[in-house]
Amino acid sequence: xxxxxxxxxxxxxxxxxxxxxxxxxxxxxxxxxxxxxxxxxxxxxxxxxxxxxxxxxxxxxxxxxxxxxxxxxxxxxxxxxxxxxxxxxxxxxxxxxxxxxxxxxxxxxxxxxxxxxxxxxxxxxxxxxxxxxxxxxxxxxxxxxxxxxxxxxxxxxxxxxxxxxxxxxxxxxxxxxxxxxxxxxxxxxxxxxxxxxxxxxxxxxxxxxxxxxxxxxxxxxxxxxxxxxxxxxxxxxxxxxxxxxxxxxxxxxxxxxxxxxxxxxxxxxxxxxxxxxxxxxxxxxx
Amino acid sequence: xxxxxxxxxxxxxxxxxxxxxxxxxxxxxxxxxxxxxxxxxxxxxxxxxxxxxxxxxxxxxxxxxxxxxxxxxxxxxxxxxxxxxxxxxxxxxxxxxxxxxxxxxxxxxxxxxxxxxxxxxxxxxxxxxxxxxxxxxxxxxxxxxxxxxxxxxxxxxxxxxxxxxxxxxxxxxxxxxxxxxxxxxxxxxxxxxxxxxxxxxxxxxxxxxxxxxxxxxxxxxxxxxxxxxxxxxxxxxxxxxxxxxxxxxxxxxxxxxxxxxxxxxxxxxxxxxxxxxxxxxxxxxxxxxxxxxxxxxxxxxxxxxxxxxxxxxxxxxxxxxxxxxxxxxxxxxxxxxxxxxxxxxxxxxxxxxxxxxxxxxxxxxxxxxxxxxxxxxxxxxxxxxxxxxxxxxxxxxxxxxxxxxxxxxxxxxxxxxxxxxxxxxxxxxxxxxxxxxxxxxxxxxxxxxxxxxxxxxxxxxxxxxxxxxxxxxxxxxxxxxxxxxxxxxxxxxxxxxxxxxxxxxxxxxxxxxxxxxxxxxxxxxxxxxxxxxxxxxxxxxxxxxxxxxxxxxxxxxxxxxxxxxxxxxxxxxxxx
Numbered sequence: 040x041x042x043x044x045x046x047x048x049x050x051x052x053x054x055x056x057x058x059x060x061x062x063x064x065x066x067x068x069x070x071x072x073x074x075x076x077x078x079x080x081x082x083x084x085x086x087x088x089x090x091x092x093x094x095x096x097x098x099x100x101x102x103x104x105x106x107x108x109x110x111x112x113x114x115x116x117x118x119x120x121x122x123x124x125x126x127x128x129x130x131x132x133x134x135x136x137x138x139x140x141x142x143x144x145x146x147x148x149x150x151x152x153x154x155x156x157x158x159x160x161x162x163x164x165x166x167x168x169x170x171x172x173x174x175x176x177x178x179x180x181x182x183x184x185x186x187x188x189x190x191x192x193x194x195x196x197x198x199x200x201x202x203x204x205x206x207x208x209x210x211x212x213x214x215x216x217x218x219x220x221x222x223x224x225x226x227x228x229x230x231x232x233x234x235x236x237x238x239x240x241x242x243x244x245x246x247x248x249x250x251x252x253x254x255x256x257x258x259x260x261x262x263x264x265x266x267x268x269x270x271x272x273x274x275x276x277x278x279x280x281x282x283x284x285x286x287x288x289x290x291x292x293x294x295x296x297x298x299x300x301x302x303x304x305x306x307x308x309x310x311x312x313x314x315x316x317x318x319x320x321x322x323x324x325x
Numbered sequence: 326x327x328x329x330x331x332x333x334x335x336x337x338x339x340x341x342x343x344x345x346x347x348x349x350x351x352x353x354x355x356x357x358x359x360x361x362x363x364x365x366x367x368x369x370x371x372x373x374x375x376x377x378x379x380x381x382x383x384x385x386x387x388x389x390x391x392x393x394x395x396x397x398x399x400x401x402x403x404x405x406x407x408x409x410x411x412x413x414x415x416x417x418x419x420x421x422x423x424x425x426x427x428x429x430x431x432x433x434x435x436x437x438x439x440x441x442x443x444x445x446x447x448x449x450x451x452x453x454x455x456x457x458x459x460x461x462x463x464x465x466x467x468x469x470x471x472x473x474x475x476x477x478x479x480x481x482x483x484x485x486x487x488x489x490x491x492x493x494x495x496x497x498x499x500x501x502x503x504x505x506x507x508x509x510x511x512x513x514x515x516x517x518x519x520x521x522x523x524x525x526x527x528x529x530x531x532x533x534x535x536x537x538x539x540x541x542x543x544x545x546x547x548x549x550x551x552x553x554x555x556x557x558x559x560x561x562x563x564x565x566x567x568x569x570x571x572x573x574x575x576x577x578x579x580x581x582x583x584x585x586x587x588x589x590x591x592x593x594x595x596x597x598x599x600x601x602x603x604x605x606x607x608x609x610x611x612x613x614x615x616x617x618x619x620x621x622x623x624x625x626x627x628x629x630x631x632x633x634x635x636x637x638x639x640x641x642x643x644x645x646x647x648x649x650x651x652x653x654x655x656x657x658x659x660x661x662x663x664x665x666x667x668x669x670x671x672x673x674x675x676x677x678x679x680x681x682x683x684x685x686x687x688x689x690x691x692x693x694x695x696x697x698x699x700x701x702x703x704x705x706x707x708x709x710x711x712x713x714x715x716x717x718x719x720x721x722x723x724x725x726x727x728x729x730x731x732x733x734x735x736x737x738x739x740x741x742x743x744x745x746x747x748x749x750x751x752x753x754x755x756x757x758x759x760x761x762x763x764x765x766x767x768x769x770x771x772x773x774x775x776x777x778x779x780x781x782x783x784x785x786x787x788x789x790x791x792x793x794x795x796x797x798x799x800x801x802x803x804x805x806x807x808x809x810x811x812x813x814x815x816x817x818x819x820x821x822x823x824x825x826x827x828x829x830x831x832x833x834x835x836x837x838x839x840x841x842x843x844x845x846x847x848x849x850x851x852x853x854x855x856x857x858x859x860x861x862x863x864x865x866x867x868x869x870x871x872x873x874x875x876x877x878x879x880x881x882x883x884x885x886x887x888x889x890x891x892x893x894x895x896x897x898x899x900x901x
Contacts, residue, residue: 065380086395094412098493102543110547117544117866120793120875 398488400522400529402502402515404539405574405751409493409532411502411516411584416465416489419474419482423453423460426481430454433479437462440473465489490516496581498542500597501535501573501697501749504587512587513595515749518696534751536572541565544866545575549835552859553579556840556850562598563835563859564732565867568823570752571736571745571759573695574831574871576600576729601699603725604836607803607852608663609821610721610731612773614672615660616738617683619769623674627657627776628889637666640713644669647851655889660776661784663800665720672719673712680715684724686764687737687744693730694746701727721801722811728819732834735821739829742770774881778826782883783890789820789857791865793875798822798833798860800852805839815839818852822860825873827881835859 109115124130402411419441426433434449441463444452452460463470464487471484490505503514509524511517515535522528545563553561565575578598582590596602618624633650636643646666650658659667672680684690684705692700704725706714717723726734729747737744742765750756777797780786785800801819804811819836823829835856846854868875 062380065382069380083395090395090412091414094409094414094491094493097409098491101494102497102539103495103547106543106547117862118869119865120791120877123793123869123875125874125876 396526396530398529399490399505399509399524401532402523402535403532404498404535404537404542405572406538406540407532407534408539410498410535410537410539412491412493413488414491415486416491417468417471418464418485418487419462419466419471420485421453421460421462422458422481422483423455424458424481426453426479428479428481433477433481436477437474440470492584494539495585496583497539497546498537498575498577499581499584500578500599500699501537501576502584504582504584506587513699514597514697518698518749534753534755536567536574536749536751537576538574538870540870541867542575542577544870545833545835545863546577546579546581548859548863548866549577550579552840552855553837556837556843556855558837558840558855560593560598560838561836562602562728562838563863564599564729564833565863566729566732566736566747566832566834568736568740568829568832569745571733571747572752573729573732573747573749575867576749578602597697597699598728598836598838600693600695600697600727600729601701603701603703603727604817604819604838605722605725605803605806606728606731606819606821606836607721607801607817608665609799609801609819609834610718610724611660611663611668612738612777612799612821613683613687613734614668614675614680614719615656615776616765616769616773617680618671618675619772620683620765621675621679624656624671626772627655627660627886629656630654631656631659631667631670633659633664633666637669639669639673639716640711642713644716654891657776657779657886657889658891660799661779661890663780663785668720669716672716675715675719677710677712677715680718681710683764684718686762687734688746689724689726689730689734693727693733695729696749703727703730721803728834728836731819731821732832735823735832735834737764738770738773739823739832740770741767772885774826774829775883775886777823778881778883779886779890781822785851785853786820786822786857788853789822789860791824791861791868793877794864794868794873795825795827795876795880796822796860796864797824797826797829797881800857802851802853814850816850818850818856820852820856820860822864824864824868825876825879827879830873831868831871833860833863835863 124133397413399413401409401413403409430453431450434453435446437449438444438446462474462482466474474482475484488509490509492499492502492504499514501514503516503518504512505516506512511520511523515533516523519533522533545565549561549563552558561577561579563575563577564573566573576599578596580591580594582594587595598604615624619626630653633646633652633654635649635651636645638644644666646662646664648662649666650662650664654662654664654667656667656671658664659671675683681690688694689703690705692702706718706723714723733744733747736747740761742763743761744764745761746759748756748759752758774797777799778795779797780799781790781796786798789796789798789800798821801821803817803819804813805815805817806812807815817836817838818840819834821832821834823832837856837859840850840855842848842850
């Protein structure tokens, strides 16, 4: 009964509600659209501002102004034809690489001729051992121990030498053989004599490191080892240097300090292996 | 039951009539009421529907019109790389309404005179008291001035923003761009030629893209301006054109005006020498004569010999050479040393009619085909065009064309002989390349390369050479016609060059009007001394920008011409 009498009211209310919700949707759409238009108009205003700024920059930096600065203030001119390169190849040609020593590549330098090979043949045999010594820290230790034995007998020297040589070069058999066979021959004065020369040589090589690569230096001192093996007195004199029997301590001390310097130059080079190869060569030659 | 039933009681007749009338009346009133109600309901319904419609689809109160994209008042003009050359900006305008001034007019006049000293305080005062309603005080005022004027606080002063045309590059390409007048209509150049496009609301949103390249234009203007100043010339013109498309990459005329203030330009400055001015350009015409002769089968090749005496008598006149051969000389030598006598004989063999038809085909007898409105009509002998005139036209005297036309001729000659009308608009999607028409054969075009390169390598144009860029070209020194006579001293020098000559891509034409001799030219005023170096310097600057890479090892096939050049004796480049 009641629902029947209120039906018209419900109808009106639902109609009004539907109309209202429709209206709300449309209002919502309208407000979204208005917001969109606001953004659009902001974009347009920003575009206009950008244009104004671009125009100002363009006017201030106009080409005639730049030309005035270029020609007048900076004195710049257009590049000449030979200043324009076609590609990376021409560019690379321009850049001359700076010559740098490559310690890792001793193979190439090993074939370089020695500067003074003939004169000091006898001396350099000693150098061979001297330079061989610095190749490893262990060898250095060994040199120091040698100095303490300076007062020993010649006979003893001959007996000890093979051990020393074997230790210093890390290569026992051949060097030991060499020392045994040759070193016994001459004692005393002759043994003392060459003491100065290794020092000289060490000085010389140390003085001009700029000219010679360390690798070459090592090579020059090492190389005679091949040839010196042939000479009679060379191996024999090697022993006195190490032992420095008759000389005062000062003279004996010198060769010990010099190799230390050489050793500083290249402690990392793969010399021991190389050296052993060399001395192996000498061994076969002999 | 005593009550009479209505049916039994007969109403009185008058009463009956009354009832009938009332009923009729009532019905009528009901009808009218109903009608009025329907009308009102209809109106209400219309209003309601309209409201609903507006609520659903209508615009809101703050809606702005058509602001979805920025459209300038007048379209931009940009160069081929998009650099703006002309723009419309909102400029400040200061104006005054003398009737609305409420303060002390004398004081106001003094303040105005202090801020804008182009008029005196008396003039401002007279203006304020003139009784007129409106005056412009300053257009395109600076912001500082606007601020100062605003600080006066006089309600009669009006400060507005008005669209104004700005040319950011000032004088750059002034003659190409032209200017707009006070109403914003184009007055010259592109502004005038494309006025409809630039002002149409449909099209002005898109900028007008010119074929001009501002960098190349600047290089040309700087070098040409320096030469003009150095040689005290009264004018100059220059054109750089793309051989294959006919696009004008740079075009200048000097002295130039500032399009931002066109009213200050003198008539001489406003005159476009590159398109409107026609000049007898002299020997730069010789390659055309030779190409015509080659195409007509008169000259078989650069080795053909002609007798070149000291002086050539022809049709009652004498033709001279600046440095006569006095012997037999080959066509290559005639070109190299720019011999009038040799070229006159070639032109004579060609004949008047054939020369006319060739010149017509090349477009030298009509106004130059370009979009600009400032176009000069070439001057020819007209009815007097006889055999002698044919000879003089053969070496470039007696016909006056615009420098742009000369560039167009060279572009035709070196684009394999195909003519493309020159254009100031960039060739692109909106502006396709116009169909060309063949003028010369490709073979002739090819053979001219080494001949013109020879002129620069060995001949009169040596100073035009830019190492590595293979310039070929021809100098031209024409005597100016003053009071009906050719002056012996006043010249008009020009150089038409093409580079790189082994594969021609660009044409450059430069011209100096009345250059004076300087110590370093040893008193000469010929083209080899004054315009040729301009070409060399300009090409060195623009060629890398144009993508022409320098190469010392490339040349056109010089073996075609070098065998026909006798001993390469040391020459000065004083001939035309």
